[in-house]
Amino acid sequence: MNYQIIIKRIDTINEVEGYWSDEDFIHLLGKFNFPDAATAEKKNLPELLEMAISDYEPNEAAEIVLAYKLGEELNEGQIEQISHNMLIDKVCEEYPEIHMQARLFHVNQLLFKAYNGKFPNTKASVVHFSMTPTDGEVKELTAENVLKLLNNGLSDRNLIKRLFEDQMTKNIPFPTAEGIVWELNTADNVNFSLVTSENWINNDDVIASEFESVLEEIEVED
Known part of the structure; x- marks a missing residue:
């Protein structure tokens, strides 16, 4: 199916x-030994958590938050290693398990705020765009569909295109798209907002704000 694509803007x-x-917030406050978190005013919870976190050494706090968000997938040794690496590197951009990068970003930024910059500041992009079919009815699009359709408007320097050239340009499955696209929001299946790491898509990656793309049916091998 043919689509007319318009990339309206990218917010950082x-x-x-x-x-x-x-x-x-309440669960994490409990893990940081903050009393009576459940009875605190909800609007104060983020600030209370930042205060509770800052009483701990940065790597200790990182271990606690990482265990809360990723403890079912990472063992203690991996969590400890990441907690130290987070203080010097943008782990959420470099971690090889792409489906974990979004959660690593959220953990990093929580700690960045609590420690006033001791952790690297990482950024996300919100891509606002429309995808209008020109020869068929509007249909629900997946993360995989959307990335393939955006391909023609992105520079060849774009990290997704460099790492996943075949998946972006051929009608083969692209399961990693679900990890690259952190959120995909739409009310009408035409106008979208997509949240991802600035490392995956940023303003410098866009070479065309209006272009056409073809979405082919994915060939699934028997």
């Missing part, structure tokens, strides 16, 4: 609003 952000829920 330091945190994704609404990612951390009140329940998250």
Whole structure:
């Protein structure tokens, strides 16, 4: 199916609003030995957590938050290693398990705020765009569909295109797309906002704001 694509703008952000829920804050406050977190005013929870975190050494706090968000997938040794690496490197951009990068970003930025910059400041991008079919009906698009359709508007220097050239240009499955695209929001399946790491897509990556793309049916091998 043919699509007309318009990339409207890319916003650079330091945190994704609404990612951390009140329940998250209460659970984490408990892990940082903050008393009566459940009875605190909800609007004060983020600030209380920052205060509670700052009473710990940075790598100790990182271990606690990492264990909360990734403890089911990482062992203690891996968490300890990441907690030290986070103080010097942008782990959320470099970690080889791409499906974990979003959570590593959110953990990093929580710690960045709590320690007033002791952790590297990483950034995310919110890409606002429209994808309008020109020869068929509007259909629901997946992360995989969207990245393939954006391909023609992105520079050859773009990291996704460099690492996943075949998946971006051929009608083969692209399962990693679900890890690259942190959020994909739309109310009408035409106008979208996509949240990802600035490392994956940023303003310098866009070489065309209006272009056409073809979405082919994925060939699945028997």
